[in-house]
Amino acid sequence: MTELAALRQQSEAEAARLPALLARAEHLAGTVLLGEHGRRRAGLGDDFWQYRPMQPGDTLRDVDWRRSARSDAQYVRQLEWQIAQSIMLWVDRGASMRFSSSRDLPTKAMRARILALASAILLVRGGERVGLTGSDLPPRRGRAQIARLAETLSTDEAQDYAAPDMRGMVAQSRSIFLSDFLGDPAPVEQALTDAADRGVRGVLVQVLDPSEESFPFDGRTIFESIGGGLRHETLKAGDLRIRYLDRLTKRKERLERLARLTGWQYMCHHTDSSAQSALLWIYRAMDGGR
Numbered sequence: 001m002t003e004l005a006a007l008r009q010q011s012e013a014e015a016a017r018l019p020a021l022l023a024r025a026e027h028l029a030g031t032v033l034l035g036e037h038g039r040r041r042a043g044l045g046d047d048f049w050q051y052r053p054m055q056p057g058d059t060l061r062d063v064d065w066r067r068s069a070r071s072d073a074q075y076v077r078q079l080e081w082q083i084a085q086s087i088m089l090w091v092d093r094g095a096s097m098r099f100s101s102s103r104d105l106p107t108k109a110m111r112a113r114i115l116a117l118a119s120a121i122l123l124v125r126g127g128e129r130v131g132l133t134g135s136d137l138p139p140r141r142g143r144a145q146i147a148r149l150a151e152t153l154s155t156d157e158a159q160d161y162a163a164p165d166m167r168g169m170v171a172q173s174r175s176i177f178l179s180d181f182l183g184d185p186a187p188v189e190q191a192l193t194d195a196a197d198r199g200v201r202g203v204l205v206q207v208l209d210p211s212e213e214s215f216p217f218d219g220r221t222i223f224e225s226i227g228g229g230l231r232h233e234t235l236k237a238g239d240l241r242i243r244y245l246d247r248l249t250k251r252k253e254r255l256e257r258l259a260r261l262t263g264w265q266y267m268c269h270h271t272d273s274s275a276q277s278a279l280l281w282i283y284r285a286m287d288g289g290r
Helices: 003-031 108-125 143-153 185-197 210-214 237-261 275-288
Strands: 048-053 075-079 086-091 129-132 137-140 174-179 201-208 221-224 231-234 265-270
Touching: 003 108, 003 143, 003 275, 086 108, 086 137, 108 129, 108 143, 108 174, 108 201, 108 275, 129 143, 137 143, 174 185, 174 275, 185 201, 185 237, 201 210, 201 237, 201 275, 231 237, 237 265, 265 275
Parallel strands: 086 129, 086 174, 174 201, 201 265
Antiparallel strands: 048 075, 129 137, 221 231
């Protein structure tokens, strides 16, 4: 097969996955019933939001005299906050994310991509701009942007463990990072430190397969990374369980501490758990950190 033919075949395979990814993300976003605009608040804008009683600090110019004439109190007319926020996504597309311990479970990559895309759909519907770090996708609104995000997220990377790519990160924006975070933690720590220096806050979502939490291996076992870069054979896998679980616990604690120190939030999500609950947590975390 020529290089051109191989590239075409790969492109067609990736294009075939795109509608399914979009459909799953749209369905997931549709299950989160947050109203037409879950991020409404008082502020600068043109659309009426609510009346509230006059408070100390308000001037007579702020009073809505027509509404106040219907009662003994004076009321101020509030408008809806309409300043859009930029939300930047980073989704780990490294080989380690393509792992699943069962055919009945999605890969970590598929779950992370669907959560990222469904979050983008909800945020765009809420009036926000969403972009992707390390790509040619600066934050924008609209369905065309969702399609571009889905297309980029459908591609894989060759390395076993990917590191956050901060290119294109917008200062004072919000961000969502999704990964198994099982590689070298140093790039993640550097990325969050740089983000904090630029006024960027967000959420870290660690996506793990349930077998990575329980380590159900015993006897002779060959451990090999999805990308083939790492390989380890042991005759007594069970003897590694305690050390492995201890290191995993310490990694999760390290991520949680890093998030706390940089003003981010952290959660660990398993692929056998509800994607809807994870999406709702992400959306509320993004709303609460505004």
